[in-house]
Amino acid sequence: MSFNNKVVLVTGASSGIGAATAVLFAKEGADVVIVARNEVKLKEVEEDCTKVGKKPLVIKADVCKDDDVKRIINDTIEKFNKLDVLINNAGITRFGRILDGKITESFDELINTNLRAVVKLTTLAAPFLIKTKGNIVNVSSIAGITINTINMGGYCTTKAALSHFSRVSALELAPHGVRVNIVSPGPVYSDILENAGITTKVEDVAGKTALNNRVSEPEEIADLILFLASEKAKGITGSDYVSDNGYLLLN
Template sequence: MSTHPVVLITGALTGIGRATALAFAREGARVVVSGRRANEGQKLADALRALGTEAEFIQSDVRFEDEVRNLVEKTVARFGRLDIAVNSAGTEGESGPVTDRTPEGYAAVFDTNVLGTLLSMKHEMRAMMAQGGGSIVNISSTMGSRGAANASLYVASKHAVEGLTRSAAIEGAVAGVRVNAVAPGPVETAMLDRLTGTAERKSAFLTNVPLKRAGTPEEIADAIMFVASRKASFMTGEVIRINGGKTAS
C-alpha cells in the first residue's frame, strides 16, 4: 500500500461514514466518497480537498449493481488502484414486532444493509485481487451478535453482514485481500436519535452502556482506520466491537 492510499467509502455523507472520510483525509489518503445525495456529496468532497488531499464524490446507490460497478470502476480509473474500502451505507428500517413485519419492510433493510454490502465487496474485491491486495472494512453493529425486541430486520441484517465478512475474508486471503468488520454500539448520530425517539428514551437507553454514554463517530472512525491499516495486517475475518462495554456482560 502506498504512502497515500486510495480509500473508497460508501454511505459517506453522514455519521460514521463522514467522520471516517475526514479522518482518512487528515492522514493524507486519497478519498472517494459515495452516497445518494449529490449536493451533500460535492460539499463533502470540497471539505476533504480543503484538508489538502485529493478527493472525489461519485453518486451511487449500493442497492443497484450497475451503480456499484460504476463507482468502483471510476475510483480505479481516477486513482489507478483501490487500497481500502469502507462499506458504511446502511439503514435501520422501521421498528416493530416480528408479527408485523412485511416483505416490503424486509427489502427496505436488506437491500441496503446486506445486498449493498455484498455488491460493494464483489466489485471492491475484484479490483483488489487484480492488484494483489487491499483491505475492506464493513460496518456491522452491536446487534450483529445479539437479539433485540422490535428490531428483528435490522438485527438480522447485521448478523448477515458479519457472515458475509467472514466468508469473504476466507476467499480474499489467498489474494492478500483482508476483510473485517467494525461493530459500533450506540453512537451520536441521527440514526441513534431516530431509534430512541426522545431525549428521555435516549438517556435511558444509554444507562445500559457501562461507560454511560454514546460513542462519537470519530471514535469509530479511529477504529476503522486501524483495522484497515498495515498495523492490522494479520487480521482478517474479524469483527471488532466498539460499544462502551455494552456486550461485556
C-alpha cells in the same frame, strides 16, 4: 499511520461514521472516494476532506442499484487506476415487529442496503483489491451480536448476516493477500434514526452502557476503521472489533 498513495472508497460517507472516516483518511494522505445518496451532505464532507487533505472523488449513488455499484467501481478505477481499501459503511435501520406486521415490509429494504449492496460491491472490488493486496472493513453493529430491541429485529438480522459474510469473504480472499475485517459499533451519535423517520433518541434506543451510559462519537469508530485498514493490522483478518462502551457487558 500514513495512507499516502492509497485509494480508499467509503460508502455511506455523507454523515456519521462514514463522513468521519472519509475525513480521517483524507487527513492521513489518502485519495478518498466518498459515496452516498445525499448530494448536499456529500458536498459538506467533500469540503471537510479538502480542508485536511486531498479533494475527494464524489460519487452520488445508491448502493442498492446494481448499475450505480458498477459506476462506483468504474469511476474509482478510471480516476485512480486502483483501489486499496473498501469501507462498506452504508446502512439503514427500520422499526418493525413480527406481531405488528411491519417487519416483512421493511425486510427487503434492509437486506438490500445492509447486506446485498456489500456483497455486490465486494464482488466488483475484489479483483482490484487483489492487485494491490488491499483490504476491506465492513461496518456492522453489536445488533449483529445481540438483540438490543425487538423493534429492530430486521436490522439485527441483516447485521448478523453482514458479519458472517465478512468472515466468509476473509477466508476466500486470504490466499490472495486481501484482508477483511468487521467493526461493530454500539451506540453512536449519527443520523441513522433520523433518516429512518424515527424520532427516538439514540440514548433511548441504545439502552445502558457500562461506561456511564456513554454514546460514542463517529470519530472513535473512524479511528478503529483506520487502524484495521493500515499496515499495523497486517496480521488481522476475519476479526470483529467491538466498540460499544461496554454495552454487551450489560445487555
